[in-house]
Amino acid sequence: MSSRLLLVADDPLSAxxxxxxxxxxxAFEVLDGYVDGAASCAATMIAHAPHVVVVDQMRSRDDTIARIAEVHSVLPATKIVLLQDHMEPAWLTAAATAGADAAIAKTFRLDGIGALVREVAAGNVFHAFQAAQAMPRPTAGSLLSELTDRELEILRRVAAxxxxxxxxxQLWITEQxxxxxxxxVYRKLGVSNRTEASHFAYVHGLLDTPTGVAA
Structure with a gap:
């Protein structure tokens, strides 16, 4: 059975x-209509019990955060994906704290967003939000443990x-x-490009021999 998906938005055309x-x-049974993000959505969420909720960026950031928190409160197992224009770290941290599982930039092509949401729903994407100043410097092992199986698989192939x-x-997914x-992967490992990621993979035993990969 396909996963039920419900949209939360405040723009009918965008929705x-x-x-x-x-x-x-x-991959989804996308429920008809959309939930108006300007008002409480708890009753609708309980009635439809979606497996995935996509929250489209709203005019009010307060409304966006409130809806994410509300969905997470009544349906804690539901995956919540935020579609957002601006990916400022402080704003994304606020969304994650409210309960968002992932954020996708709206600069992605519209026909590619579905594939990305599918990856989140499948558990191939997660984000760990921690106060860096309160944490010890991460080890290579702890950095690698932050990667999902899919991210680790892609890192190995890039390094090769x-x-x-x-x-x-090879993985039956889109290039996007x-x-x-x-x-x-780059964000979690603290690297900037394919060359640095490949070097990290080789140094930490993910490959037998180093490979030259263009950035």
Whole structure:
């Protein structure tokens, strides 16, 4: 049975376009209509019990955070994905604290957003939000443990010299999804590009021999 997905938004036109894109991803039963993010949504969430909730960026940041927190409160097992224009760290931390599982930049092509939401729903993406100043310097092992199985698999293939197009074909995902996972890998490992990520993988035993990979 496909996962039920419900949209939370305050713009009917944006909600309609997103609903079409998510239905095209074919992995979800996208429920009709959308939840108006300007008002409480607890009763609707309980009635429909969606497996995934996509919260579209709203005009009011307070409303956006309130809806994320409300969904997380009444349906703690439901995956919550935020679609957002601006990816400022402080704002994303606030969304994660409220209960968001992941944030996707709205600069992604609309027809690729469904694939990214599918990765979040499948548990292939997670974010750990911690106060860096309160934590000891992370070890290589702890950094690698932050990676999901899919992210680790993509890191190994990148380090072996595979381009995004080949990785996408091998894993039956889109190139945009590969880029999405790589951006998470770079952030979690504290590296900036493919060369640094490949070097990290080799130094820490993920490959037998080093490979030269262009940034």
């Amino acid at each position: 309609s376009a997103l609903r079409r894109a998510l239905r095209a991803a074919s 010299g595979a381009p995004n197009s080949r990785i996408a074909a 999804t590969v880029k999405f996972h790589l951006s998470n």
